[in-house]
Amino acid sequence: MPVSSYLLPYDFSPLTLLSYMLVLGFYGVALLRMPEQDRPGSARIVTFTLGVMLCYAVMQTRFDYYSQYMFFVHRGQHLILHHLGPILIALSNPLPVMRFWYQRISPSARYWLQPLGWLYRLLQQPFIASFLFVGLIYFWLWPPIHFDAMLSRQLYWIMNWSMLLDGLLFWWLIFDPRSPAITSALGYGKRILLLALVALPQMILGAWIVFSRGMVYDVYEVCGRAWPMPPETDQLLGGLLTWIPPAMMSIVGILLVLRRAMHEDGKFPKRSSLAGGNA
């Protein structure tokens, strides 16, 4: 097979292509136009682009074909859409770019966009955010739902986009670059707690898939695999990918948040309410 067929989408989605082009376009234009002192460094630009391109690659290249017909590749796809890609994007701190574009929205448009802000703040409530994060994984891996999602093109796209958007929301909450000491961003302790909390149910689900005797996801058997592979092996690998890497990412996340908390220790005056509470 020629190389180009590996890079071309298996199931071309114009809306997906357009969204990625818009994101990269807006990011690039903002980089060129923003004042020098706000511009992210090259490492951050590379991280952002890598995160975006990884998500694009699993949605609009040959990778998508294997994700549709191999359970373990599908788990790899969601690992990137729901974890790795959004983590890279959040860590690259695109806040200056978002600020740049926000300042260019006219006041009347901002007024109409208000409901979006309310929705965002609602979804970023720590409990709701972590419930959504774990809930979506469980929802799409619920065997009857998973079966339908794999059979219906529409549901399949909804599944992948919902995973990506939720991943972005959750990891942005965790890696929000604004310090909780001086803004309303979530406190570091709570971020660490959330990371530990969401790791547990993912580990349970992954372990359940790994140790299931029977076929949990028979849709791959029903629809044919990309290549002949024993179903048990496919399920085992998929279970491992649901179990171990997300847990590891939670730990890496905790370490990163800890590091930031320690760096910031003493940098800002403590909020009096906190000091009062400790006394």
Added chain:
Amino acid sequence: MNRTLPLWPVFVAMMLAGCTGKDENWHGKDISGLMPELEFQLQGTDGNTVTPADSGGNIRLVYFGFTSCPDVCPTTLTDLRRSIEQLPEQYQNDVTTLFVSVDPRRDTPERLASYVNFFGDRVVGLTAEEPALRKLAKRYRTTFGYDDPDASGNYNVSHSSAVYVFDRDGDARLLLRPGLSPDQISEDLAQLAREANS
């Protein structure tokens, strides 16, 4: 615009009917609305091009397989044959089985013809060049793959193990997963045949 307006109540009624349709009990998996209607252009065993129009008005059972298939394909085709034989007399000729070979390299028209004839005279053997097969498989969200050939040139083919059931209008209705008994399949087919006749 005004002429289409009176159609709205009909449309709503049809939608409601579609909703109540979900309460029907099927042994197979109900895939109404999940998949596109039947559409293909493949080579028949006599070398002619076959389209869904050739079996229009019939209930179509689509199965992807290959003739060198060791156990799954013969079992499935035998089960389908038995389930059709169990149907009430008047429906027996209303069901067409479409066996799509995804192994065109080995499955010549002659080979395919003798294979499908073994499973009854209402089984149609179909195949095409690989790209056309890929397109059809993609439409029904299935795929197939080839193993490396062994010393004697035999190779295994991964393919869908389910049967897609399309009603008389060519709409995707059911997915028969492996493990259903001929009795269960027969009940589903009878229900489908009755529904469209009434």
